[in-house]
Amino acid sequence: MKGVILILLCMLVASCRMRPVSSGLEETLSQAGSNRDELFRVLAHYEKEGDSLKLRAAQFLLENMAGKAYATGRVVDEYCAFMDSVFRTGHKSEEELPSIYEQYEKQARYLKEEPVIALDARTLTADYLIRNIDEAFAVWDRPWNRHLSFNEFCEWILPYRVSGEVPEEWRTLYRERFEPLLQSDTIRTARQACTVINNELIKYSICIPEKSVLPVTLPPHLLMNIKFGLCGDYANLAMFAMRAAGIPVGIEIVPYWGRGNGRHTFNVVYDSDSTFHDFSGAEQNPDEHLIRFRHEMPKVYRQTFGKQPSSLAMQCGDEDIPDFFKNPCLEDVTGNYPFIEARDITVPVEGHSDRKFAYLCVYHPTQWIPVAWGRRMLPIS
Numbered sequence: 001m002k003g004v005i006l007i008l009l010c011m012l013v014a015s016c017r018m019r020p021v022s023s024g025l026e027e028t029l030s031q032a033g034s035n036r037d038e039l040f041r042v043l044a045h046y047e048k049e050g051d052s053l054k055l056r057a058a059q060f061l062l063e064n065m066a067g068k069a070y071a072t073g074r075v076v077d078e079y080c081a082f083m084d085s086v087f088r089t090g091h092k093s094e095e096e097l098p099s100i101y102e103q104y105e106k107q108a109r110y111l112k113e114e115p116v117i118a119l120d121a122r123t124l125t126a127d128y129l130i131r132n133i134d135e136a137f138a139v140w141d142r143p144w145n146r147h148l149s150f151n152e153f154c155e156w157i158l159p160y161r162v163s164g165e166v167p168e169e170w171r172t173l174y175r176e177r178f179e180p181l182l183q184s185d186t187i188r189t190a191r192q193a194c195t196v197i198n199n200e201l202i203k204y205s206i207c208i209p210e211k212s213v214l215p216v217t218l219p220p221h222l223l224m225n226i227k228f229g230l231c232g233d234y235a236n237l238a239m240f241a242m243r244a245a246g247i248p249v250g251i252e253i254v255p256y257w258g259r260g261n262g263r264h265t266f267n268v269v270y271d272s273d274s275t276f277h278d279f280s281g282a283e284q285n286p287d288e289h290l291i292r293f294r295h296e297m298p299k300v301y302r303q304t305f306g307k308q309p310s311s312l313a314m315q316c317g318d319e320d321i322p323d324f325f326k327n328p329c330l331e332d333v334t335g336n337y338p339f340i341e342a343r344d345i346t347v348p349v350e351g352h353s354d355r356k357f358a359y360l361c362v363y364h365p366t367q368w369i370p371v372a373w374g375r376r377m378l379p380i381s
Contacts, residue, residue: 024063024307031066031121041126042133053150057133060154064306064329065120070166071216073116078108079214080222087225091205097228101213115216124160124167132160135171139179139246144193147272148248156248156270159305162239163217163232163251170220174244177224182245189272191286193247194279201238201282208234231280232265238281239267251303252278252333255324256362256369258298266290268302268333276336294339298362298371302331312357312373319356322370332372349376 029036039062046055082104086092092100105111136158140148148156161167178197187193207228218229223237235251242249248270256263266289267281277286290297306329307314312321313328334342349358358376361368 027066068120071115074110075113092227144190165217179245191271194269
């Protein structure tokens with residue numbers, strides 16, 4: 001198998017006249033199986049067109065595709081069909097949610113089946129990726145995103161997915177719905193554009209249950225009609241709506257509250273003056289959201305598409321680490337929020353251990369929840 005991959009990589013370098021293939025691309029190709037030809041076709045398409053910038057964008061997506069996946073199968077299809085029917089029947093209240101979930105559990109035929117985990121590298125087609133790249137470039141050079149460098153464009157506009165949803169061609173659907181709101185010549189900055197679209201999203205019903213009956217990420221077409229969902233669902237809705245119009249918006253996470261149970265997911269807009277402003281999709285506009293929780297947040301992480309060299313997952317080697325930090329696409333952005341008043345500290349760790357990393361945890365009634373990590377200063381032997 002390694003020999004086959006090496007031959008394919010050599011063919012790629014020769015045909016596309018590119019720099020040596022990156023380790024990220026090699027990892028993606030190793031996961032792609034029989035889908036490798038589709039991924040090569042994306043690169044060959046832009047090489048043939050002579051569009052070096054789109055070729056670099058395609059490389060970015062493929063180099064960071066490894067490990068990205070989504071849940072599918074009959075249990076997911078059935079759940080999404082049920083949610084779609086519920087979302088299309090008008091406003092829902094929190095009092096209705098238990099009966100709605102009970103109805104689903106009673107009528108579901110496949111609820112006990114395990115979802116099928118499908119890797120992006122094994123399933124995405126060249127046509128899908130090419131259309132995503134072309135549509136992302138089509139909304140670049142708007143007044144509210146001209147401050148983006150190419151690398152920033154790749155992170156803030158280009159990605160074909162925002163979370164673990166089933167991949168769909170969502171850009172046209174959302175652009176046609178929300179971009180007409182941005183026709184005014186007075187809208188010049190990312191924050192202004194974000195506020196205009198979020199004001200439209202605020203008209204949506206906000207109803208947040210304690211948990212979902214089936215822990216799968218809702219696909220883009222379902223979110224267009226959302227009536228209730230987790231904070232992450234509304235954050236994803238805002239991401240699709242904003243990025244389809246070329247507004248640089250991301251998702252950030254509080255891994256666990258400092259003085260309360262649970263975690264939190266919200267949005268951030270990267271403004272035209274290179275500042276970051278938190279907001280809550282469909283709920284609160286920039287700078288109106290996190291300030292309410294300033295004494296409850298121990299750490300904040302940004303979910304990125306590209307792998308972050310500074311993430312623990314990229315530094316831990318073979319050492320076992322907490323599940324939250326196994327995601328290599330996490331960037332610590334706590335420093336962007338001065339009101340958290342975070343600071344670096346040194347903590348003595350007693351006892352002998354070969355572990356290279358230690359963790360800052362917050363209290364949970366049944367366990368300690370890691371929210372930050374640090375490198376241990378091992379004694380010199």
